[in-house]
Amino acid sequence: MSVEPTLVASFSHYFIYFLSIKAHHPLHEQLLRMAKISLLNSLKIVTAKRPALVSPIARRRDMLIAKLNEQVAYAQAQQGGSVFAPTRLRTVKD
Incomplete structure (x- = not known):
């Protein structure tokens, strides 16, 4: 598969190309970095919804x-x- 990493548009393409090259290849680190950035950019951030309060009796039940x-x-x-x-x-809290 002969794809230039700068022309690949989606994470799946990055990943497929990443699997096709050797770990010692000069583009390996660059492609890994590009795949991580692509994955992070594809995530959707939403607000967390707090669960409704449950009565102590129902919680114990x-x-x-x-x-x-x-x-x-x-x-x-x-x-x-x-x-x-x-x-x-x-x-666990840090």
Whole structure:
């Protein structure tokens, strides 16, 4: 594929050309930079919507239901002879 990187218009074309050249090729770094810029320019920034406030009773009910579903999955895994490892969500602030 003989395409000049300055003439390629979209990220997919950059990426296909990037895959076709060797890592030690002189255009490799330039093409990678162009692909990243193209990808960043194609992103759409929108405002985040805050979730509606849920009453404390409903929040506790949802937590209880989630824990009960986890226990059911654990029991089914034990009955089937497999190992159950629940997925934990952890938020970390820097």
